[in-house]
Amino acid sequence: MRVGIELGKTSSGEPLQMDLEELLSTRLLVQGNSGSGKSHLLRRILEQSAGLVQQAIIDPEGDFGAFAERYGHVVVDAARSAGDLQRIAQRIRKHRASVVLDLEGLDAQDQMLCAASFLNGLFDADRDCWFPMLIAVDEAQLFAPAVGGETSDEARKASLGAMTNLMCRGRKRGLAGIIATQRLAKLAKNVAAEASNFLMGRTFLDIDMARAADLLGMERRQAEAFRDLVSGQFVALGPALSRRPVEVRIAGVETKSRSGRPSLMPLPEADAEDLNDLIFDAGEDIPPMPQPVRKAHAPDVVQRLVTQQPHLLLVDSSEPDTRSETEKQSEVDAIFAEILADPDAAFRPVPLIYQEFVYHCRMRRLEDYGNDMAAFRRRLALARAGLDSGIEDPDWLRVLEASESLPEEMQGVYLLIARAASQGADCPEDGTLARVYGSHSPSRGRWLLTFMAERGYIVCDTDFRGYRTVRIAGVGWRTAPSHPKGALPVRPQRPVRASRLAK
Numbered sequence: 117m118r119v120g121i122e123l124g125k126t127s128s129g130e131p132l133q134m135d136l137e138e139l140l141s142t143r144l145l146v147q148g149n150s151g152s153g154k155s156h157l158l159r160r161i162l163e164q165s166a167g168l169v170q171q172a173i174i175d176p177e178g179d180f181g182a183f184a185e186r187y188g189h190v191v192v193d194a195a196r197s198a199g200d201l202q203r204i205a206q207r208i209r210k211h212r213a214s215v216v217l218d219l220e221g222l223d224a225q226d227q228m229l230c231a232a233s234f235l236n237g238l239f240d241a242d243r244d245c246w247f248p249m250l251i252a253v254d255e256a257q258l259f260a261p262a263v264g265g266e267t268s269d270e271a272r273k274a275s276l277g278a279m280t281n282l283m284c285r286g287r288k289r290g291l292a293g294i295i296a297t298q299r300l301a302k303l304a305k306n307v308a309a310e311a312s313n314f315l316m317g318r319t320f321l322d323i324d325m326a327r328a329a330d331l332l333g334m335e336r337r338q339a340e341a342f343r344d345l346v347s348g349q350f351v352a353l354g355p356a357l358s359r360r361p362v363e364v365r366i367a368g369v370e371t372k373s374r375s376g377r378p379s380l381m382p383l384p385e386a387d388a389e390d391l392n393d394l395i396f397d398a399g400e401d402i403p404p405m406p407q408p409v410r411k412a413h414a415p416d417v418v419q420r421l422v423t424q425q426p427h428l429l430l431v432d433s434s435e436p437d438t439r440s441e442t443e444k445q446s447e448v449d450a451i452f453a454e455i456l457a458d459p460d461a462a463f464r465p466v467p468l469i470y471q472e473f474v475y476h477c478r479m480r481r482l483e484d485y486g487n488d489m490a491a492f493r494r495r496l497a498l499a500r501a502g503l504d505s506g507i508e509d510p511d512w513l514r515v516l517e518a519s520e521s522l523p524e525e526m527q528g529v530y531l532l533i534a535r536a537a538s539q540g541a542d543c544p545e546d547g548t549l550a551r552v553y554g555s556h557s558p559s560r561g562r563w564l565l566t567f568m569a570e571r572g573y574i575v576c577d578t579d580f581r582g583y584r585t586v587r588i589a590g591v592g593w594r595t596a597p598s599h600p601k602g603a604l605p606v607r608p609q610r611p612v613r614a615s616r617l618a619k
């Protein structure tokens with residue numbers, strides 16, 4: 117009994133049947149330029165034969181999700197090892213399950229390796245599992261390229277080997293390849309040559325037309341007709357289709373591919389300014405603020421040592437203190453300013469600066485202000501970054517909170533960058549970052565940025581000129597692009613000859 121599926125109507129209006137049993141032993145090659153309707157045609161064949169024969173579909177674009185759901189195919193995702201895929205493929209043969217191998221999201225090389233493992237698994241199945249099966253491979257030139265491309269030799273060899281096995285030696289094992297390609301010239305010759313059925317769609321390039329004519333045993337002149345085909349129209353030839361070349365218009369399909377034909381649609385009516393904002397505004401792609409880590413660091417010990425040293429109690433405190441709170445605060449500010457005015461302040465360890473601060477506070481009977489080490493550290497970090505200690509802006513408060521989970525000596529650096537970013541100013545150069553950290557070496561500045569970027573506090577991007585932009589996680593701030601080594605010397609302009617200026 118012949119089991120046929122209808123592909124569509126010929127130019128004389130007759131239905132064109134494809135003989136499924138014949139197809140199983142003679143395979144099919146579809147070729148046509150982009151948009152000629154190859155994927156639609158493969159889908160038509162697969163839909164019509166879904167209930168009649170076991171199928172495996174290699175799906176590089178993730179286009180067969182709806183199809184799998186409709187016809188009950190198992191979707192095999194590619195997040196698996198080569199061994200896993202081979203085992204799965206063998207079980208598929210054993211249980212005669214129809215499947216879609218979804219390769220979407222993998223790069224070309226991984227798609228090749230993945231398809232190769234899967235096809236080899238189907239091919240290597242035990243002899244008692246050699247049931248007939250259609251294997252559909254769209255974009256076959258990806259898996260059996262005529263020449264090496266950018267993928268590794270290993271991937272190309274594996275994938276080409278598996279496709280050659282499928283098309284040349286698969287018949288005995290019940291495997292029938294139905295493959296489609298945009299460009300015959302890009303498909304490995306031995307893979308194309310093993311198909312005895314052809315459906316040729318619209319083709320423009322001479323080299324592809326010549327290859328098609330060779331395969332079909334046509335005069336090159338006759339093959340010129342492939343140029344005049346429209347989308348969805350194919351010339352069919354082969355034992356499962358027709359003994360003479362016949363034109364067929366492929367009928368409709370029931371499931372949808374995700375990639376439709378591009379059609380014109382009205383452009384949005386936003387003005388240039390709005391579009392600028394939409395495109396360049398940092399907006400939604402702000403990286404999240406890192407989770408604050410509460411550190412149990414040693415300041416308490418330092419604080420105790422510094423504040424409880426009796427020799428620091430230099431002043432007799434029996435006299436009544438008549439200064440107002442504001443006066444005391446401004447005295448504390450003055451002490452702070454004096455300490456930081458020392459150019460070496462940045463390079464001295466915090467406990468030493470703190471000790472000096474406590475000493476001066478006690479000298480002026482301001483010990484209450486000198487006892488809070490945490491407040492001191494925060495104020496020092498703010499001051500080193502050139503920020504006012506009375507900040508109330510909610511974004512700044514979040515940044516300050518985040519800064520506290522960084523190692524202490526990095527907090528000033530982070531705040532310095534945040535300040536530049538909040539103003540859209542240049543990112544401080546490596547040397548400056550290193551100095552705020554307490555180091556003379558610019559390479560330390562680069563290391564600091566990497567450290568903070570790896571932990572999600574900032575995101576660094578470097579453009580093609582080597583200019584760096586830093587974004588602050590959690591808020592939409594970014595620095596202006598600037599060179600890590602600071603302003604580069606301006607290239608001397610070539611003098612313009614007076615004769616040219618006159619023109």
Ligand SMILES: Nc1ncnc2c1ncn2[C@@H]1O[C@H](COP(=O)(O)OP(=O)(O)OP(=O)(O)O)[C@@H](O)[C@H]1O
Nearest residue numbers: 149150151152153154155156298347348366376377
């Ligand atoms: N016979 C047909 N009837 C109706 N629509 C069709 C037919 N053939 C193709 N189309 C439509 O034309 C468009 C392009 O078809 P298809 O995606 O199958 O082209 P293709 O040859 O696979 O292109 P590519 O090589 O770029 O993948 C699709 O939107 C498809 O739905």
Ligand SMILES: [Mg+2]
Nearest residue numbers: 154155156254
């Ligand atoms: Mg396609």
